[in-house]
Amino acid sequence: MEIKIINTSGHPLPQYETAHAAGMDLRAAITEEIILKPLQRLLVPTGLFIELPIGFEAQIRPRSGLAYKHGISIVNSPGTIDADYRGEIKVLLVNLSDTDFKIVNGDRIAQMVVAKHETVSWQPVTELGETARGEGGYGHTGKV
Numbered sequence: 001m002e003i004k005i006i007n008t009s010g011h012p013l014p015q016y017e018t019a020h021a022a023g024m025d026l027r028a029a030i031t032e033e034i035i036l037k038p039l040q041r042l043l044v045p046t047g048l049f050i051e052l053p054i055g056f057e058a059q060i061r062p063r064s065g066l067a068y069k070h071g072i073s074i075v076n077s078p079g080t081i082d083a084d085y086r087g088e089i090k091v092l093l094v095n096l097s098d099t100d101f102k103i104v105n106g107d108r109i110a111q112m113v114v115a116k117h118e119t120v121s122w123q124p125v126t127e128l129g130e131t132a133r134g135e136g137g138y139g140h141t142g143k144v
């Protein structure tokens with residue numbers, strides 16, 4: 001599937017790093033390096049603008065390597081890019097470590113997965129279908 005994209009980042013287009021990867025890495029498009037302090041959150045621009053087909057979304061997810069090695073995550077993970085959004089894709093990073101983290105222009109800070117979604121309408125009712133689980137949740141299957 002082809003998706004229209006405007007790339008003002010100065011970096012190559014996002015790409016799949018391996019043949020069957022689900023996500024494409026997103027790079028920071030910044031003029032000055034950023035120091036993300038412990039527990040600081042920051043909206044990092046990517047210089048990318050996309051036109052998703054109707055019925056698709058893009059999810060902005062953390063990279064596990066950055067999360068594991070440096071505690072870098074995404075506050076609103078997974079971020080949602082709507083099909084009707086025409087603004088710049090931005091990444092809401094947070095530093096969950098106890099040390100500063102430096103981001104320079106071009107660093108791969110997140111990954112984007114394009115996915116199909118349903119658009120639903122509600123059917124208001126007074127009863128829902130019975131199941132073995134019923135209302136059990138939050139670990140209830142672990143109880144003896």
Ligand SMILES: O=c1ccn([C@H]2C[C@H](O)[C@@H](COP(=O)(O)OP(=O)(O)OP(=O)(O)O)O2)c(=O)[nH]1
Pocket residue numbers: 060076078079080081082083085088089090091092
């Ligand atoms: O990580 C993100 C999340 C969102 N967006 C953009 C695309 C999305 O379509 C728009 C709105 O996002 P969302 O619906 O999550 O935010 P909101 O707080 O509900 O804002 P709005 O009232 O504009 O929908 O912001 C990003 O660039 N990055």
Ligand SMILES: [Mg+2]
Pocket residue numbers: none
């Ligand atoms: Mg919204």
